[in-house]
Amino acid sequence: MNNLPKKNPKQPLTVEQQIKRRNFISFTAFAGLSVAAYGGWSWLKKSPKETPGITGKAQAPFRRALNQSELAFRNFFSRNHLVKTYPKSGAAKKVRENSHVGMKEKIDVSLWNLSVMKRSGQVLLIGLDDIKALPRTEIVFDFKCVEGWDQVQYWAGVKLIDFMDHYRLNDEAAMAYLGLETPDEKYYVGIDMDSALHPQTILAYEMNDMPLTDGHGAPLRLIIPVKYGIKNLKRIGTMTFSNERPRDYWAERGYDYYSGL
Amino acid sequence: MKTMKEKHPLAIRWFHWVNFPVLTIMTWSGLLIYWANSHYTITLFGHTFYLFFPQGFYKALHIPFRLAEGMAWHFMFMWGFSLNGLLYVLYTWVSGEWRHLLPKRNSFREAWLVVLHDFHIRKGLPPQDKYNAAQRIAYTSIIVMGFGSLVTGLAIYKPVQFYWLTWLCGGYHLARIFHFALTIGYVLFFLVHIVQVFLAGWNNFRSVISGFEVIESPNIKSLTIPSNDEQPAEEKP
Numbered sequence: 484m485n486n487l488p489k490k491n492p493k494q495p496l497t498v499e500q501q502i503k504r505r506n507f508i509s510f511t512a513f514a515g516l517s518v519a520a521y522g523g524w525s526w527l528k529k530s531p532k533e534t535p536g537i538t539g540k541a542q543a544p545f546r547r548a549l550n551q552s553e554l555a556f557r558n559f560f561s562r563n564h565l566v567k568t569y570p571k572s573g574a575a576k577k578v579r580e581n582s583h584v585g586m587k588e589k590i591d592v593s594l595w596n597l598s599v600m601k602r603s604g605q606v607l608l609i610g611l612d613d614i615k616a617l618p619r620t621e622i623v624f625d626f627k628c629v630e631g632w633d634q635v636q637y638w639a640g641v642k643l644i645d646f647m648d649h650y651r652l653n654d655e656a657a658m659a660y661l662g663l664e665t666p667d668e669k670y671y672v673g674i675d676m677d678s679a680l681h682p683q684t685i686l687a688y689e690m691n692d693m694p695l696t697d698g699h700g701a702p703l704r705l706i707i708p709v710k711y712g713i714k715n716l717k718r719i720g721t722m723t724f725s726n727e728r729p730r731d732y733w734a735e736r737g738y739d740y741y742s743g744l
Numbered sequence: 745m746k747t748m749k750e751k752h753p754l755a756i757r758w759f760h761w762v763n764f765p766v767l768t769i770m771t772w773s774g775l776l777i778y779w780a781n782s783h784y785t786i787t788l789f790g791h792t793f794y795l796f797f798p799q800g801f802y803k804a805l806h807i808p809f810r811l812a813e814g815m816a817w818h819f820m821f822m823w824g825f826s827l828n829g830l831l832y833v834l835y836t837w838v839s840g841e842w843r844h845l846l847p848k849r850n851s852f853r854e855a856w857l858v859v860l861h862d863f864h865i866r867k868g869l870p871p872q873d874k875y876n877a878a879q880r881i882a883y884t885s886i887i888v889m890g891f892g893s894l895v896t897g898l899a900i901y902k903p904v905q906f907y908w909l910t911w912l913c914g915g916y917h918l919a920r921i922f923h924f925a926l927t928i929g930y931v932l933f934f935l936v937h938i939v940q941v942f943l944a945g946w947n948n949f950r951s952v953i954s955g956f957e958v959i960e961s962p963n964i965k966s967l968t969i970p971s972n973d974e975q976p977a978e979e980k981p
Contacts, residue, residue, distance in 0.1 A: 560905055
């Protein structure tokens, strides 16, 4: 008698066993994945801050996501996509002032010049009257703040693209970024050239048909409707061009560098 | 006599459980963003009944002064939320699951009977298969809402590049209001959903993890109960 252990051909599992088995597998997997998801979340939550540089204060994975999102959405950018404009009657009379960073010091507007650092190293000093002599452009549009508010505002000045054409800044226009800083260098923004050369980007010297007030960035400010308000630098002192991102006040403080609309 | 009846395909269970934490993160990070200009109210005839949200609510959840962080989370998880939602719709479409999910012609009348039943006003439910009429409407609406969040979100995120979406939403302000209202809708959906899941009991809850329900069929001697009665073309996970 060969007394081999009875190797039953596999008995089909009873319903009870099947239920137990599938419950076990499913609930173990569910618990495992829940723990993994929780782990991923707490890792993300405690992930290290990026190394402070041109951008800062954001956690590294989030900065990467912001930059990747920028790249994805830049594909949809076109200089032909124009911001919706409104009749002048729709513009706010009391225009919101949200920040005075970079404008604490008093300046003498009559002595003010815009310094343009050319690629060659040459510096152009341009007075307000020279800028006012260029073709004037008006825009009434819905100014949007990253905080969530928006306001229809009426600005006038010269298109940045016209300004650059006039001063033959062609080499500069071929670069990747425009940098702007206040005279005290306390507020500064970097803007990709595509957005800077958008036909609705203007160097503004008037608001509601009046010269800019101090609070709104006299004598000259940037109005760039394809960006959030944080990029609309007031009281421009210097203009630079580069192929790397120029420093940017809010990007150093955890906000998206691109901040495009 | 117990039998197992397949209910939720594996893919749908994945989509459901991936969506839950992702939507929670989207709601929370959205709140961090909304706080920065917290200004929606319910106002009727000049009287403000409710301000979204009271200071105590923000403080309790540590919401204030975290705008940059909120945007960073929101713009990371928007990808996951959208991708998961799109894959879900694609799956239900390709697999034929949509047949259980889309409301039928009589669903709107029947849903009313379901609601009456749930409030113990009416006895007995109209005949139903996997989902009753009220569920069909709810689970289809929530997908329409998700799509709405995606569209209104894009309309707010890139109102210049996607100007036509913003226009479609009735402008920037309305897009923001819809985006906000949809989120309130998810929270309300969630509350009802939790109550319903609790009332429906363990067998139902288990099925969204294990995929099957256990059917107790008393007094039937025959063992040849078809496991998928009334459900032709059901996909097995």
